Amino acid sequence: MTRVAVVTGGSRGIGRAVALRLASDGQAVVIAYGHSSSAADAVVAEIADKGGQAVAVRADVADETAVAALFDAAEQQFGGVDVVVHAAGVMVLSPLADIDLDELDRMHRTNIRGTFVVDREATRRIRSGGAIVNFSTSITRLSAPTYSAYAASKAAVEAISPILAKELRGRDITVNAVAPGPTATDLFLDGKDAATIERTAKMNPMERLGTPEDIAEVVASLAGPARWINGQTIYVNGGVA
Template sequence: MTENTTANVRVALVTGGTGGIGHVVVERLVADGFAVAVHYSGNKDRAEAMVADLVSRGGQAIAIGGDVGDEDEMTAAFDAVESAFGGIDVVVNTAGIMILTPIVELDLDDLDRMHRTNIRGAFVVSKLAARRLRPGGAIINFSTSVTRTQLPTYGPYVASKAAVEGITLILARELRGRDITVNAVAPGPTASPLFFNGKDEAAVARFAKATPLERLGQPEDISETVAFLAGPARWVNGQVIYTNGGLA
């Protein structure tokens, strides 16, 4: 763990920071000069190893745990970031789970579990960020391009991410006068553990061919959009950015 020693360093909290996309987002923000809090839910060892590596390379980072759906735990997480770095400028909410199943076969316990992380978690994190970000800040939530493609078996997941888009677009309007942007990134098929889970090689190949660029996205492609929204994109607000290689 390291603490911020420069008053003008921008500070980011990345939920789900140990995940495939979250990890690369953390790396990109540190490279851009941010002090970063790497949030984890269950993988404390991975988060601490990431932080140790970042600090060894001259970055500023801490690891913080918590269930994104638990307001008390996330309040403590925000407190820890502010204590370490003096404030928070950017929150990137990559934490999420995806369970694929036809709607008619849906286990409602799975629905509740996914919605606790994806919907309740988005409300909790966005609410706390809206209260505590400094002027000039950015809230960046994560949706999915499947909200537009309507693929079978994605119904429960898309329902949760459509809710995230609604939260994002309305919160952007509610924060009028605060100088805080609120946007969502909607990745297309991206080579991450979340995407590969449950897919065979043929399915992966079909997704790779689905975009005009004829490849899967890489986590680095997504982190480029996050870095833009976290930094120079002060006139992009209340938007869903489809980072998907042209997926129709």
Template sequence: MSDNETRVAIVTGGSGGIGGAVARRLARDGMAAAVHYSGNETRARGVLEDIEAEGGRGLVLRADIADETAMSALFDTVEGEFGGVDVVVNTAGIMLLAPLADLDMDDLDRMHRINIRGAFVVTQQAARRVRRGGAIVNFSSSVVRLQFPSYAGYAASKGAVNAMTLILARELRGKDITVNVVAPGPTATDLFLDGKDEQTVEGLAKLAPLERLGTPDDIAETVSYLAGPARWVNGQVLYVNGGIA
């Protein structure tokens, strides 16, 4: 990629709270942003409208992240539209909570398919296609080490994301591609707030020394750093949680 060529980012889960914030931020950073979604086209197109309203470029694409054929086609489309891929940010995921003894196996299988297989499929395509000087950013969660009750299945799926991502960083030796994990703490998104009462939310907000929940923009700021200037940060899990742990 020449110095004057626009960098290109793919953001999976781009219709979500964090994914949308990431796509908007990378577009503000000057990248063309491919906004992926799996179900909510209206929100994904709203993210693209925001990007274009600020003079940015992008497109909206739907695909099942756990389907390798569909994701290969998505990468093909982005390369055909913009000439290549420089940054892949995989925010897509689901969170289904229950105590380990009570977790429905169908729910565990759903999280396995999206959070583990999906992350593997996206990361595999990224490893094959991201250009030199690029970045791969996967999403985990601070609950991997916070050990909140009812999060066993979800945390297990995110622990797998940590493992595959850190190994890939070593496998891409010599390719000038950074590979990292962002592990947010409690963040004010629909996914996180769903089903929680006000007292629970307030208690979670008090966990951090900063005494608030994170925001999607807080997380997007970290992704922007990893996707841009942070060329010496590689093979790391960054716990972005305001200092909880």
């Protein structure tokens, strides 16, 4: 039986790399996107060109009705759901003293409420043998200035994931969080000058930025063969500390 994966934020960046990797591993993929239908359709076309199966569905991850419809679409198109990768997220950077509280609310709506909404629907739909992979960030350990609000929202994800893993006892469903370090995506690169990017790249012993494919490799393992990893946060950052 073909495994079926729902990937939120699957039209760009790390989510896109995850969708492509899971499809290459033989999973049917439902790509949830928030804004750009053209970007999502391009990922679907790329998967189809390589012989895989994929569809794109627009969904606000913090809207429970939209997320229920997303899972309905997965079940109608492919017969069920085995893997949920919640990669959708918002990052707003600011010193705490200057934080725009409306921006804080917007980020927490997607990053915290969105995780609850997506994970809640996943627990109701996902089949035995399945996996839930949430996304945190290595910045929860690095404690860099201007990241307080973003780090706080992702620390919540790290708290949610192991508790949900325990709540799913007896169902053979794993729940883990992946915490990337600096990764060469639009989300990370936007607004940074070349010197900042180079300095950041050298923070880890590998002396480079991560790639979306580096992160997707770990997600693919958690979404497939790595059944004995459960309730963990996996830091995928080249050794930055």
